[in-house]
Amino acid sequence: MLDLKLDIDSVALAREISDIQRKQIPFALVLAQTRLATNRIKPGILKVMGQRLDRPTPTTMRSLFAQAATKTRPAKVWFKDSWTTGIPADAYLQQAVQGGSRPHKRFEKSLIAQGLMKSGQYAVPSGDYLNQYGNVARGTMTRILSGLGAAESELGYQANATNSKRSQRKGNAQRYFTGTIGDESGVWERKARKEVKPVFLYTDGAPQYRVIFPFYKIGENIGKAHGQSELANALRDSILTAK
Template sequence: MRSTISANGLDEALASLSSLGEGLAARALADALNHTANQARLALRAEMADVFDRPTPFTLNAIRILNAKPNTLEAAVWVKDEKDNASKGFAPEDWVAPQVFGGPRAEKKSESLLRAKRILPAGKFIAPAAGARLDAYGNISRGQMQQILSGLLAIQGSAGYTANASNSWRSIKKGHEQAFFVMRRGKAPIGIAERRGKTVLMVLAFVSQPQYRRRLDFHGVVERTADESLETNVDKAISNALNGNLPSNFKRRPQSQPSR
């Protein structure tokens, strides 16, 4: 998912650039486009912090910039679409896109593991229940989720390794395998409960697939930033060009950080 920024329609600004000569004009315009893209990145970050419920730093830092260059006079702002260890099997685009376009939430890694063990019924997803321990962002804590998956023998490890509960004395001492079980209403599974002593609490509820409404005007934020700032940034780039202050490397522009 990306939104592009170009100088289309800025006839007056382009006319001003032409006075610099072709080579310098292209460098100045690329610099102005990249500066505008960075402003759009910061505006999107602020918008995400405003419309999302306690977004994680990982989500807020997922906005990337594809820089314009003197021979490619178009910048782009996009949501990171590659996966890494911190994304729990998802790219940030997977959970940001439904907030932009609306639609169903993608399946989480924990859900696919529970579904593979035939614990989570087809068509159902998980949501924190009354007994869930939540982190600062309103999600079930990673530690408790690991306990649940381990207790239900749902963790898939690498060859020769498993994090599931076992018959070892360490595993028995933790008590996860005895603590977690599928709670049912009649014959229908409705969630996962935790029993510790005489206390029984539901920790995960089985729910219908969550549907997101459109909350983040991704493309609108980028367009408004370009409308408000690009012409000013072109004027600044012209001044920098005349003073010999244009960057020579357009692969990566230093990105300013949001104010705190």
């Protein structure tokens, strides 16, 4: 989360106004912070996100929020930290923002919990199963976990494949399996003519990421570049509209 604070004493106009006009300073600070967050920093960060991230999804591009300032709270720019479903952006963007090792994803944790993958392994998707955003579709992962018996819902209902006719028609239990073929271990899909293809291959050790989207640095640079001009404009507007 990026908090925005501005220094009114650095604005030349603030040293030239009267005591009556000086009463407008608190309102000018609130106005300037809000304009800086919503009109400068948020659009600037979104532009860099589109340039730096690999095929960001529409959900990712909608995950950035700007909060207006008040007299007691600075303006803020942050990633939404919760969604009705799915993984929040502030969790899955951490590797792009900070770099380093990737933690286990929910899909991997389910495999580990069922003994289908070792705790030190990670599941890397095959390129054939990636969608236009470079991800494996959530529906595909759900079908895999269901077929492997690893999709028990936290809400208490049965999500795994069973012997029911409806479940058998879906065929997930016959389609997906884990194991080692040749030198590769992972999750496999049975195709036609007894062919099998890897959906996820297991690797030892966490994938490593470099920083490609320095969120805080970008926001701070935009704030430094435009903060004082926004504050000067807000102070001028506040004085002109003062009653």
